[in-house]
Amino acid sequence: MSESILIIDDEVLTLNNLKRALEKEGYEIFLADSGETGLKIFHEHLPNLVLVDLMLPGIDGIEVLKKIKEIDVNTVVIIITAYEIIEKAVQAMKLGAYDYLLKPFRITELKTTIKRAFELQKLRLRITETIETEKGKYYFDRIVAKSKKMEEVLKIAQRVAALDKTAILITGESGVGKGLLAKAIHYNSPRAEKTFIEINCAAIPENLLESELFGYEPGAFTDARRRKTGILEKADKGTVFLDEIADMPLSIQAKILKVLDEQTFTRLGGTTPIKVDIRIIAATNKDLRKEIERKNFREDLFYRLNVVPIHVPPLRERKEDIIPLVLDFIKDFNQELHRSYKGISESAAKVFIEYDWPGNVRELRNIVERIMALHPAEEIKLEHIPNELKASPILNEIPAIQETIKENKFVTLERLEKEYIKEVLKFTGGNKSKAAKILGIHLTSLLRKLREI
Numbered sequence: 001m002s003e004s005i006l007i008i009d010d011e012v013l014t015l016n017n018l019k020r021a022l023e024k025e026g027y028e029i030f031l032a033d034s035g036e037t038g039l040k041i042f043h044e045h046l047p048n049l050v051l052v053d054l055m056l057p058g059i060d061g062i063e064v065l066k067k068i069k070e071i072d073v074n075t076v077v078i079i080i081t082a083y084e085i086i087e088k089a090v091q092a093m094k095l096g097a098y099d100y101l102l103k104p105f106r107i108t109e110l111k112t113t114i115k116r117a118f119e120l121q122k123l124r125l126r127i128t129e130t131i132e133t134e135k136g137k138y139y140f141d142r143i144v145a146k147s148k149k150m151e152e153v154l155k156i157a158q159r160v161a162a163l164d165k166t167a168i169l170i171t172g173e174s175g176v177g178k179g180l181l182a183k184a185i186h187y188n189s190p191r192a193e194k195t196f197i198e199i200n201c202a203a204i205p206e207n208l209l210e211s212e213l214f215g216y217e218p219g220a221f222t223d224a225r226r227r228k229t230g231i232l233e234k235a236d237k238g239t240v241f242l243d244e245i246a247d248m249p250l251s252i253q254a255k256i257l258k259v260l261d262e263q264t265f266t267r268l269g270g271t272t273p274i275k276v277d278i279r280i281i282a283a284t285n286k287d288l289r290k291e292i293e294r295k296n297f298r299e300d301l302f303y304r305l306n307v308v309p310i311h312v313p314p315l316r317e318r319k320e321d322i323i324p325l326v327l328d329f330i331k332d333f334n335q336e337l338h339r340s341y342k343g344i345s346e347s348a349a350k351v352f353i354e355y356d357w358p359g360n361v362r363e364l365r366n367i368v369e370r371i372m373a374l375h376p377a378e379e380i381k382l383e384h385i386p387n388e389l390k391a392s393p394i395l396n397e398i399p400a401i402q403e404t405i406k407e408n409k410f411v412t413l414e415r416l417e418k419e420y421i422k423e424v425l426k427f428t429g430g431n432k433s434k435a436a437k438i439l440g441i442h443l444t445s446l447l448r449k450l451r452e453i
Contacts (some may be wrong), residue, residue: 003118004028004047008038008064009080010056018051021107022114035059039067046072049117051110054081054088062092069096076117080105138187143180144325147318153310157181160308161188167260169305170283172312174440175362178283179243181312186239191279195238197231202247202442210252211268220269232265232276239279244442245305246286246297256280257301280305285441315357315364322352325361326380329368339372344380351382355389359440366437388427388438418453421446 005027007018012033019029030045032038035056042050050068054061065077079100081089089100098117101110140158145151160168161184168185170178179198186196204212211220215230231240242248248256259265260280264273282305291297315322323344330341344352357363371384421439428434436446 002026002028003049004030004045005114006030006032006038006041006045006047006050008032008035008050008052008056008061010034010053014053018107018110021111025111025114027114035061035064038064042068042071042075047075048121049076049078049114051078051080051114054079054092062088062095065092065095065097074121076121078113078117138180138184140184140188143177143184144321144328146324147313147320149313149318150321153181153312156308156310157185158188160310161185162190163308164190165279167279167305167307168281168310169288169308170281170310170312171288172283172285173314173360174285174442175360176312176314177361178285178312179241181310182239182241182243182281182283185281186241186279189239189279191238195235196241197235197238198241198243199231200243200442202244202444206249206252209248210255213252214255214265214267216268217270220267224269227267230267232259232278233274235278236276237278239281242280242282244284244445245282246284246288246291247445250296250298253298253301257298257304260301260304315360319353322357322364323349325364326352326368329365330372330380333369333372337369337372339376340378341372341380342378345382347382348380348385351385351389359437363437363440417449421449421453 003026005022007015007022007029009015009018010033015031015033019031023029028047030041030047032041035052035058038050038052039059041047050064052061052064056064059067061079061081065079068075068077073096076098077092077096079089079092079097080103081092081100082103089097089102092100098120099113101113140154143150143154145154160166168182170181172178182198183196186192199209199212201209211228211230213231215228215233216224218224218226242256255265259276259278263277264275266273288297288302288306292299292302326344326349330343333339334341352364359366367386367389368380370386371380375381375384377384421435424435424438425432428438432446432450433443436443439446441449
């Protein structure tokens with residue numbers, strides 16, 4: 001189907017000349033010699049683009065533009081104007097016109113402008129479709145929540161999503177779905193059609209994290225040759241998700257506090273305050289109150305973030321969600337891996353339910369994907385389940401726990417954590433990435449803990 005153009009001009013010769021020239025390009029053309037006639041044709045045919053002269057008898061071009069945008073804000077409008085009334089053309093641009101052409105103009109110039117306008121329109125439509133697709137993926141009713149604990153989590157998230165600027169702190173172990181919940185809140189909020197940017201504070205070194213968040217001016221440091229726009233600036237009118245915020249350095253925490261309080265910041269090396277309108281959602285797998293006691297986290301930032309706290313329980317505390325999640329993942333991977341699984345056997349389901357899932361939902365999803373990738377079958381069976389689920393390291397096998405049981409004395413949590421990390425590394429044959437997944441922490445966090453052992 002060809003793209004359609006409505007031309008509104010009170011000069012019949014101009015209308016006919018433009019019609020002949022643009023029909024040769026394959027466009028469907030509608031003509032109107034007045035604003036009133038043009039609006040009537042627009043209502044009937046809803047053309048993709050409108051070319052309108054500013055100086056018209058009766059309703060002028062500005063009024064035509066306003067009424068077209070009221071009917072369909074996505075319609076591209078190009079203004080034709082004489083040099084003497086260029087001020088009105090500028091006014092039209094402010095009201096949503098795509099561009100203006102000064103009379104007399106060349107047909108080649110008009111064709112180029114129309115071509116660019118249609119390209120922009122297609123891009124806008126693609127962006128809109130992408131946003132709608134993302135929104136569909138993160139509707140609250142698509143999040144598996146059969147357990148009472150998760151039902152309560154979603155109730156709180158749905159209520160807070162509509163509050164627009166209210167800060168949210170999502171807590172819970174790694175892999176429970178904090179990022180999924182943050183996206184659901186964004187895509188069900190008034191900011192749904194704006195940017196959502198996620199940054200993992202544990203995965204980026206301190207010097208890079210600051211420049212990523214705030215951007216920098218030329219000369220701010222040795223390699224800063226040109227201005228860089230930071231995440232906070234890019235996310236204006238949208239949402240910033242600060243994952244693993246407990247690992248954010250104290251110096252940057254102070255700047256984030258200012259963003260939350262004043263919605264302003266300055267780029268590195270800059271002096272001019274930049275005003276933004278963003279919502280911040282933070283997440284952590286640590287106890288921030290303990291981090292405050294250890295002087296690792298600012299108390300004032302904690303209270304500013306903790307306006308609406310949402311705790312996502314670990315999978316071992318919501319066993320009712322395990323099999324529904326498995327079935328949901330099977331549906332996804334059937335399409336992705338070209339499989340035809342119909343479900344999970346009773347014996348396999350029993351193992352899944354009894355396992356504690358230290359890596360939570362992330363680990364569960366990875367296991368389902370691994371099984372379906374390696375075994376073209378109709379259901380997940382007991383023999384498909386990896387040994388790590390059947391014979392995983394448990395606390396009673398850790399030397400520190402054995403010592404406690406035999407000699408009736410207790411050990412510190414710090415020592416217990418170190419012993420457990422050693423056991424998991426032994427189990428994975430020294431594979432740190434695999435160990436981090438089992439432990440439910442980021443690889444960077446594991447490497448940091450290993451330096452302390």
